[in-house]
Amino acid sequence: IKFFTAHYRLKHTLPGQLPDPWHPVLPYEINPTSTQIDVYQLEPNATYVFQVWATNRLGRGEVTEVEAQTKHDNQEIELARHLLEGAETFDTRVWVAAVAIVMGTLLVLATATIYALYKECRIPAVRVSEKDVETMELIPNIILNPGYQDFGQSEWAEPDENSNDTTAIRLNNNTVINPVRI
Structure with missing residues (x-):
């Protein structure tokens, strides 16, 4: 065996639509010693049909079809629900005040540093006779x-x-x- 090749598509499509086209699995030529591959950009909670075949010096082998279903992904929904907790009572004035205090402190520190450097450069350290x-x-x-x-x-x-x-x-x-x- 020189390499394996795999393609996939959605098993079910909406009525009135063309069937989903076959998408190649990257890399196109899968190493024959690989026991598993990762397929990205699949939709959650969907059924896919995979076609896998081997290629050797004589040519392409017999195509094998395998069905697989992705898991339901509710992680993003839970994250959004968690982040939006208390959004009704959120007051932007508190955040504006906090940011203003931090920026004011940084401005005072920068001004004091610039003033100290200016004074140090202007006044000689020792009078020279x-x-x-x-x-x-x-x-x-x-x-x-x-x-x-x-x-x-x-x-x-x-x-x-x-x-x-x-x-x-x-x-x-x-x-x-x-x-x-x-």
Whole structure:
């Protein structure tokens, strides 16, 4: 067996109407190892006729007809009845008031957040003096220029024949730069 094929239609139709046409069951080619299939969009409390046949390398086999009835679906009716309980006494003013309170609270919180952010951006956190500005300007030079000489790193000495007036400079723990004699 290569695959099975199935079709279905309503068993009973209203008088004066054409019989229901055959509808294919998807997938068109049902795997031969399948023991059951799901058929969707059937009407509740209705009787259906199913035709099933197998196809092999020789062709289509004998058609088998099976009748099946769907269950009565009252779940939607019960749900609607449950949702409509108390609809006669429902007052929309209560819901409007509740929504207005929630929206008002959100509006106040949003306004307070925007005001706080505006104030934080407008007022500097600390007053900066001119001396602090000079110190801040020197810090990048120290970082960018590893040869920046601090008094702890080098000492002043008498100039030698090449006009070197400092001792060796340490850039890090491993490198020592000595003045070069020309």
